[in-house]
Amino acid sequence: MPGVIVDCALYRDGRRAADPADISDAVEQARRSGDAFLWIGLYEPTEEEFSEVTGEFGLHPLAVEDALSAHQRPKLEVYDDSLFLVLKPTRYEEGGATLVTGELMVFVGDCFVVTVRHGAANPLGAVRARLEQSPEVLRHGPTAVLYAVADAVVDHYLEVADALHTDLDALEAEVFTPDGAGASGSASRIYAFKRKVLEFRRATAPLTEPMARLASGTVPFVHPPSQPFFRDVSDHLTRTNEHVEGLDRLLSDILAAHLAQVGVRQNDDMRKISAWAAMVAVPTMVAGVYGMNFDHMPELHQPWGYPAALTVMVGSIVVLYRMFKRRGWL
Known part of the structure; x- marks a missing residue:
């Protein structure tokens, strides 16, 4: 005690x-x-x-x-x-x-x-x-x-x-x-x-x-x-x-x-991911079309076909980048 x-x-x-x-x-x-x-x-x-x-x-x-x-x-x-x-x-x-x-x-x-x-x-x-x-x-x-x-x-x-x-x-x-x-x-x-x-x-x-x-x-x-x-x-x-x-x-x-x-930040991240995915998708589509190995395709046998395809790819990326940048997605 x-x-x-x-x-x-x-x-x-x-x-x-x-x-x-x-x-x-x-x-x-x-x-x-x-x-x-x-x-x-x-x-x-x-x-x-x-x-x-x-x-x-x-x-x-x-x-x-x-x-x-x-x-x-x-x-x-x-x-x-x-x-x-x-x-x-x-x-x-x-x-x-x-x-x-x-x-x-x-x-x-x-x-x-x-x-x-x-x-x-x-x-x-x-x-x-x-x-x-x-x-x-x-x-x-x-x-x-x-x-x-x-x-x-x-x-x-x-x-x-x-x-x-x-x-x-x-x-x-x-x-x-x-x-x-x-x-x-x-x-x-x-x-x-x-x-x-x-x-x-x-x-x-x-x-x-x-x-x-x-x-x-x-x-x-x-x-x-x-x-x-x-x-x-x-x-x-x-x-x-x-x-x-x-x-x-x-x-x-x-x-x-x-x-x-946190939700706003995740939305910002999703917008950035979507923008980059869109910029990658356009040249991927162009490359996919011209890589299908068909004989009868426009510009397939033209000497300027290859640089034209590259120009379309680069141009689309530049246009999409400027558009997304102006909207604040990037």
């Missing part, structure tokens, strides 16, 4: 007390005190490792199952003894290679907060450190932790959205350069980027309804005075979702424009 617990601390009057040696004693102290709460952070616990915490706080079995399976969409569930919030933190790898998505489950009760993290994206270390430097915020108890965690995740969404937009501008410039407009692989790069935006949207869009409920001030275990703070988080989330929708629309437009540009 110690390897699974990232951090475990008892906070009294907004300040961190001595780290508890036993979770049961810490929970009892927090409930007796009235101004204290316990915050336990876990990383990818197994069912056996999580059972101790489950028993101490009386967490609902359905919420425990969701926290262990770690393949949940963002949601907010209210149970008799706790509140259960699922978040999906994201991290955009440097260079735009990968969008890393983790999962973060937050259990909030009257005197405890339990966070369960899955995946590499982790905003909690900085959140805990920042809260411990602000005892006036921590005095608000588990509600303060819930707000700080949600605020950190959503604020990072804005950073990821900005990074995606920057990379999309670079991709757009690359696709529409004269050399890159018809380059093979442009459509696949656009589609791969669209997949990143879709994955990011799966993290942000479903969180809208839970944040709206927390901002309403009617959710148990959340103090009504915190309503403006959760409303601020909800506003930031709305901005992120609008940003993501804009990225998705722009990607669709870029893909459509790129495919249209």
Whole structure:
């Protein structure tokens, strides 16, 4: 269990007390005190490792199952003894290679907060450190932790959205350069980027309804005075979702424009091929007619027949070339 617990601390009057040696004693102290709460952070616990915490706080079995399976969409569930919030933190790898998505489950009760993290994206270390430097915020108890965690995740969404937009501008410039407009692989790069935006949207869009409920001030275990703070988080989330929708629309437009540009380029190539084929076809026809070995053919036995045939061939090629050039086919 110690390897699974990232951090475990008892906070009294907004300040961190001595780290508890036993979770049961810490929970009892927090409930007796009235101004204290316990915050336990876990990383990818197994069912056996999580059972101790489950028993101490009386967490609902359905919420425990969701926290262990770690393949949940963002949601907010209210149970008799706790509140259960699922978040999906994201991290955009440097260079735009990968969008890393983790999962973060937050259990909030009257005197405890339990966070369960899955995946590499982790905003909690900085959140805990920042809260411990602000005892006036921590005095608000588990509600303060819930707000700080949600605020950190959503604020990072804005950073990821900005990074995606920057990379999309670079991709757009690359696709529409004269050399890159018809380059093979442009459509696949656009589609791969669209997949990143879709994955990011799966993290942000479903969180809208839970944040709206927390901002309403009617959710148990959340103090009504915190309503403006959760409303601020909800506003930031709305901005992120609008940003993501804009990225998705722009990607669709870029893909459509790129495919249209490829089609135009292919039409240009076909016109050029057709023009050259026409210029080759006329002399081929003349040569074919005069190569049929019949005795009675005009100009067959004339001394000027051969140069006349060559003149017709060259002349037809010159006429066709000038005509196609004037029309822009060559």
